[in-house]
Amino acid sequence: MKNHLLSILAACALTSVCSAQTAVFNYNDGVGTPNAGSYHPGDSFTFSINLTYVAGGSVPNLEGLSYWLQQTSPAGSPFNFSVTLRDATGSPFSDLQTPSLTYPQSLNPSNANDLGGAQPVGPGPLGSGTYFVANITVSIDPSAPIFGTYVLSNTFAGGKTSVISDNNGHTFAIPEADYTVTLVPEPGTWVAGSLVLATLLFTQRRRVLRFCR
Numbered sequence: 341m342k343n344h345l346l347s348i349l350a351a352c353a354l355t356s357v358c359s360a361q362t363a364v365f366n367y368n369d370g371v372g373t374p375n376a377g378s379y380h381p382g383d384s385f386t387f388s389i390n391l392t393y394v395a396g397g398s399v400p401n402l403e404g405l406s407y408w409l410q411q412t413s414p415a416g417s418p419f420n421f422s423v424t425l426r427d428a429t430g431s432p433f434s435d436l437q438t439p440s441l442t443y444p445q446s447l448n449p450s451n452a453n454d455l456g457g458a459q460p461v462g463p464g465p466l467g468s469g470t471y472f473v474a475n476i477t478v479s480i481d482p483s484a485p486i487f488g489t490y491v492l493s494n495t496f497a498g499g500k501t502s503v504i505s506d507n508n509g510h511t512f513a514i515p516e517a518d519y520t521v522t523l524v525p526e527p528g529t530w531v532a533g534s535l536v537l538a539t540l541l542f543t544q545r546r547r548v549l550r551f552c553r
Contacts, residue, residue, distance in 0.1 A: 361396040363504045365389055365407075365494055365517035366470075376520040382482035384424065387519060389473040391504070393466070399504060399512040401465035404433055404458025407502035407514065409476070410450035413491035419448040420484035421492060421521075425477035426455050432471055433457035444479065450495050458505075465507045480523070490521045 368374040369387040377385055393402050411419055422444035428434055437454035445451035455474065459465065478492070494502040496516040503511040 361399045361512055362392070362394040363399075363402075363405075363512055363514045364392045365473075365502075365514060366392060367517065367519045369519075375518065376522070378522045378524050379480055380526050381420075381480055381484040381486060381523060384477055384479045385521075386425075386475055386477045388475050390470050391473050391514075392470045393468060393504065395468045397512075398510050399506045401467060401506045402471070403465045403505055403507045404435070404437075404456065405473070405502070405504045405514070406437055406454045406456040407473075408450045408453075408455060408495040408500045409447060409478075409492060410495050410500075411447045411490060412449075412493040412516070412518065413489075415449065417448075418481075418484070419446060420481040421447045421490070422479050422481075423447070423451050423455070423476060424479045426474050427477075428457055428474040431457065431473055432459055432463070432466065433473060435460045447492065450500055456502075480521075484523055486523050486525045488523045490523070492519045492521060493517055 366374070367387045367389060369377050369385060371377060375387075377387075379385055391402075391405065395401060409423060411421055424443050424445075426441060428436060434457060436457040441453055441455075445453060445455075455476070457474075493516050494514055496502060496513065502514040504514060505511045
């Protein structure tokens with residue numbers, strides 16, 4: 341019985357080690373909540389992507405990654421977002437999967453080309469740590485409806501699943517990481533709307549007073 345129990349514990353420990361690798365995207369736009377922002381239709385915004393990686397299991401080191409961005413919510417049209425720049429300056433993954441991207445890369449629901457990269461020949465694979473991936477600039481369609489909330493994320497299922505890879509070609513899927521966009525009116529729109537409302541209320545009040553007389 342004791343030997344059987346030790347065998348089970350050893351198997352559990354081995355399973356734990358085999359599933360130990362993690363790979364998580366972190367977004368930061370540099371303002372307020374790192375992975376969320378409020379914008380107007382027609383705006384552009386930029387956020388950085390960092391990858392936190394823990395070695396283990398089937399991917400014992402980090403050589404590169406592939407990823408796409410998508411509009412996760414709402415899942416259907418309209419698609420109001422486009423990637424207009426990927427800047428990987430300073431990233432260890434500087435050997436880009438798609439070196440000459442054409443812009444805009446519309447999210448309908450995902451962009452067309454791989455945004456990832458790999459380490460150039462020489463440095464060798466990376467161990468556990470947090471690594472800068474790229475700065476991504478996204479533009480919002482000027483006709484996007486205000487008072488809308490959208491969720492953008494890396495792709496995490498299907499043929500464009502975002503993955504990390506090691507120096508032997510083994511891959512591991514990067515789970516969903518979200519960036520939330522809230523669309524609000526331009527400040528001038530608020531002022532104009534308030535003036536219209538005030539005018540309507542004033543006119544209605546005068547009509548009521550006349551009727552009462």
